[in-house]
Amino acid sequence: MFFTKNSIRSTGQLLLRKSFSSSIIARAQAPLDASKLIINQTTTPKQKLPNEKLVFGKTFTDHMLEIEWTQENGWGTPVINPYHKLQLDPSTIVLHYAFELFEGMKAYRDSQGNIRTFRGDKNMIRMNKSADRICLPTFDGEELQKLIDKFLIVDKSFVPEGNGYSLYLRPTLIGTTESLGVSTPDRALLYVIASPVGPYYSSGFKPVSLEATDYAVRAWPGGVGDKKLGANYAPCVKPQLQAAERGYHQNLWLFGEEGYITEVGTMNVFFVFQHEDGKKELITAPLDGTILEGVTRDSVLELAREKLPANEWIISERKYTISDVAEKAAKGQLVEAFGSGTAAVVSPIKSIGWNGQEIEVPLAAGNSGELTKQVAEWIRKIQYGEEQYKDWSRVAQ
8 A cells, every 4th residue: 555645644634633632532531529429318227236246348338439430521420329239231341351440448436436547548549550550540549538538427337446446448440331342441430338347357366377379379570469450369269268278377479489478368478587687677578560569568667667776677678488488487587477458457477388397487475476566556556546647547527
């Protein structure tokens, strides 16, 4: 095929008009706007369960927050509606190609009755990163936080009192285009539901045993292990069931022939090593694209760097292997270990099964290591408003 100067000029003008038209549409798309919120109160409030009967993620509040998005118009009117089931066409793109992401947050009732959230700005940043990765719409994180604040005020009575109790929040974004074609969704739904919860583990703050897992991989370089996508979780359930059959609570995910330690279950993981020069090292895997950018992980690192004596501690984000842990344990230099995440906050580790042997992890504070216990308390005080730290605790109003 041959092109003349006129045909090239005409093609260029056509592309320019299309580009200009697209930019007009992009500018016309409405941003997420909390000031437009509409609240429809339920007429049939649910009966609330006592704290001792709360099971993680099994009961929900009276309402849910919903905002629809379309490629043509952008974000629609935010609405708080009575909690209800979603109606989706069988061809909806989320059901076939996993256009879905979520966040995990918690709201806490402080001693004055205020409802607080913990570092929600970090969740908003991560949620937008996840959305961008799978071609779902992004949004102004502060506007969504304002909407979540209003949602919390509406369902304030569901936030339980007492340490270890909270209201778990699940912001979710799904593609709702009705099509079997694999393409960018032109419709989406952002919604937030909430569940009153007690401690994630029914046994309470007790140590767990892990199976070092190298026969299955949680994430890989160039993948989406650092994004909070639903597609990351379902493939991890079978290895967890297999580990449970062998008497372990969770998987310690390894990667590569070297056996690099990445995460534990659905949490980030930390170890404490004692070095020969007398210093202790708090160590976790670096954010290399395979590690989830945990809000609790970031909090542990920042608090440790500020509160632990620099002449006694090294705070590291570096690669390390299961062999390193086994070697430290054999030399008596493995001090403690714990997982960190929104649901459980901090979970102490007591042992690791690897290559037919058990690596025993010391529990100097009884059910955990001393730093594990201290970190859990640092975070708890901020979450429940007992201590102020930067802008980490936000009061809903």
